[in-house]
Amino acid sequence: MKKMIGKLGVTSVILIAMSMSAQAKEKVYKLKMATTWGKAATPLIDTAHNLSKMAEEMSNGRLLIRVDSSNKHKAPLGVFDMVKGGQYDMGHTASYYWKGKDINTLPFTSMPFGLTAPEQYAWFYHGGGLELMQKVYSKHNLLSFPGGNTGVQMGGFFRKEIKTLEDLKGLKMRIPGFAGEVMAKLGIQVTNIAPGELYTALDRNTIDALEWVGPSMDINMGFHKIAPYYYTGWHEPASELQVIVNKRKFNKLPKDLQTILTTAIRVSAYDMYIHNYDMNATAWAKMKKEQPNIKVKTFSKEIMDAMKKANQELRNEMSAKSPLLKEVLDSQDAYMKKAREWTKMSDYLYLKDNL
Amino acid sequence: MKKMIGKLGVTSVILIAMSMSAQAKEKVYKLKMATTWGKAATPLIDTAHNLSKMAEEMSNGRLLIRVDSSNKHKAPLGVFDMVKGGQYDMGHTASYYWKGKDINTLPFTSMPFGLTAPEQYAWFYHGGGLELMQKVYSKHNLLSFPGGNTGVQMGGFFRKEIKTLEDLKGLKMRIPGFAGEVMAKLGIQVTNIAPGELYTALDRNTIDALEWVGPSMDINMGFHKIAPYYYTGWHEPASELQVIVNKRKFNKLPKDLQTILTTAIRVSAYDMYIHNYDMNATAWAKMKKEQPNIKVKTFSKEIMDAMKKANQELRNEMSAKSPLLKEVLDSQDAYMKKAREWTKMSDYLYLKDNL
Known part of the structure; x- marks a missing residue:
């Protein structure tokens, strides 16, 4: 060791060792997320706060996501452009708000007479839905992920x-x-x-x-x-919100933080579906009491x-105007044709016998 | 700096700096998980593999979970005892298999004429169900988490x-x-x-x-x-599997790895519900074709x-034999009474109009 030190010089060796240590302490990545919702819009905005909290805890403070509600940024319907333009790194919003900018974004929230929440999640994750959503959003340099479901x-x-x-x-x-x-x-x-x-x-x-x-x-x-x-x-049988992420910003994250981010988004989305199920049940009981x-x-x-x-x-x-929109709608229709048969004999008939 | 080095000695300073670096590279935690399922039991066992993969990726290799199927450990109905006794750190199983050991574990999988999957997740996460499950399992020095749902x-x-x-x-x-x-x-x-x-x-x-x-x-x-x-x-309207974790082993994990582990469990559980929904829909279409x-x-x-x-x-x-079992069943009944009213007017009536 002394020979090696002799060549490099004592101070150099110490500085190298200390820099290794500093590197391992690791860089903190800070992202900004704009929501379409106001700060009191429970349970929608909770999803954004929950995923931010999860990301911070799982990364041990290396991934910090600041959530700005529309009360702060004043542009609820500007989220798409702000994330696309890089003013924000991420957005929590709903895809169908952007049909005026790109008609192909419409079907990823919910379509009339369309898929229910479990059917739609199955379409996203096993029926090609997520790939189609990325295809639509990639034209805008954005990634898009399921971001919470309201149910019916x-x-x-x-x-x-x-x-x-x-x-x-x-x-x-x-x-x-x-x-x-x-x-x-x-x-x-x-x-x-x-x-x-x-x-x-x-x-x-x-x-x-x-x-x-x-x-x-x-x-x-x-x-x-x-x-x-x-x-x-x-x-709107299953309105799915979306988390959109600026692709360039996402690619700058190390691999582990990318997985932490996408996992936090995925679980907080499911969590919102369940949270809103509970809130609907509780609110409905109260509404009936207030207004018999x-x-x-x-x-x-x-x-x-x-x-x-x-x-x-x-x-x-x-559809006549956009082949890609037709592709997405056809994919949803084909999936629903298959999945609804199962829904009928499982959820529907079970509920019918236990009303 | 040279003065400081003089006091400590060059080699000591280098060793301290290098040890700081090694510490920051951080310890790798290895856990072993036994499943009740055989290695081919898709989608049940996929949940165990998925959560292991997620934990490894999110922790950047600091949390490694080895999954042993029942083909390996030969004791599908020994999982509870092996995790309780510390031979395994975790298990992927179903709560109702342990009713012979502790009758109070019965209701956390699914009860006849009971809650549907979204209702039951809402009960677990917002209706006191998870707290009751921990209360039952804490007597055995175990933590228990929802670990994947089969649906109806x-x-x-x-x-x-x-x-x-x-x-x-x-x-x-x-x-x-x-x-x-x-x-x-x-x-x-x-x-x-x-x-x-x-x-x-x-x-x-x-x-x-x-x-x-x-x-x-x-x-x-x-x-x-x-x-x-x-x-x-x-x-079994919504059979929920469980991931059980030896509490002592869990407490030894650093806080960030605890959150990574519980998040990986939570999301892979939801994922199984959706995966099985897709698999059921696909398999049912095939069964009808094979056997019209x-x-x-x-x-x-x-x-x-x-x-x-x-x-x-x-x-x-x-219930007459166990006040705690009665407490759990009463909690499920009360929750279902409230939630089913909402399920009727949302999922049920929507499906009824769109069969």
Whole structure:
């Protein structure tokens, strides 16, 4: 050893040894994540906080993810561009918000009359869904991962009972996105009103109906107190949120931190599905207590058939414009055809016998 | 620096610096996990391999888990004792196998007419279920975590159609565990036959019926080719496997590796639920093709009511002997009462409108 030291010089050897030690202490990677949600939007935003916490703990502080809610960055619908542009490294959002930028992003959240949550996760992880999502997002230099599921969303609150297609004609309803386009085809007057003004609009008959999420997030809005007909869901049977990551930033992470990050995303997504299941069950029990007159209704077969027809027409129009969109929708359809047969004989028949 | 070196001696300083470096490279922790399953038992054993792989990658090789299938350790029903005794650090198994050792372990897998998979995960993670499971296992110096769900298991293959309670009387059926006790109360002659001999026993009328798992694991057994009545499930609506960990061994892990381990367990458990969903859907499509005459049947209301009554009697007998078991069953019942209301208006009514 002394001979070796002689050649290098004592100080050099010590500095090399110390630098090895410092390197092993290892670099801290700091990422910034923007969410589409406000800071109080439980359980959506919890998913972002949970994955950040898990990443920090599993990496022993080497991977730190700062979560900025929309209260901070003020651009809930700017998340896609901010992550694509590198202002943020990651985003927690929902794919279908970006259909105006790229129509192919639409089907990765949930499609009307589409896959349920377990069916959709099976499609993502075993039916080619995740690969198709990466294919769509790679054009934008982004990675996209399943980021939490709401389960079945409710069809909305109506002040009056809806029995026939005629009852829908001219009805003023707040129902955004693709579901709104389906409803418009049935003669509904679809309006857009800011969330903070919805209760008043419904109370003052500015609108006759509205769609929000499900009991877990509906309860604090108070709609059930003024619109007692609560219709079951058809338009978003399993809304999956997405975590998008700037690909260049992701590639800069060491391999172990990449796995820590994708694992934290994956488990916090499943966790949100389960958390929201619990929140829905709890909120629904409370809603019924607060408003015993609330009535759960399903749309009639006549209305459902008309919705399905309108839905198919819109899908065909969009598919004609984008072969990649057609590829994704066809993949979902083929998977559902297979998986629904199993769902029928397992979950459905079990529930039917144990209501 | 030279002054400091003078005091300590050159070699000492170098050794200290090098030891700091070695420490930072950090200790490798090696754990051994025994599974109740054989090496080919997909998707059950995949869960063990997946969590081992994830732990290794996330820890950058600092946490290595060796998976020994029952082919290796030869004691599928010895896993509990081997982990409790410290011969193994961890086990991948199912809680209800240990009801003979501790009756309180029974309800954490699945109970007849009980919670569905999302309901049960919600109970574990938000309804107090996990805390109750730890309470039961802590007496054995073990930790226990949800370790993968099969979803709804099928009620079994029958050579003849079962229409009335009378048709069940004297029928020879292989159906182990608690479900077998329920069936025995209905006059079924419950027999135990080794898995490798089941096909021949069914083919030669040594037995008239048998319960195995669901399409994903039933298909390779070939039962559908000789017993065309495939009854829907009632007895294991959401069988959750468990990962058990020796508490002393767990406590020796550094905090970051503890979180890596529990996260890897948690996500691989959810993953198994989704993997088996996909496998069931695929296997069922294949079974129908191989055997077009296969008929999916549900038990009649008369039979279901008798099963529910027998089930309740058995639960009451066991609960009378163990206050802790009663506490767990009451917790599940209360949670199901709340959650099923939500399941009805969400998953059930959605599926009903989209069969």
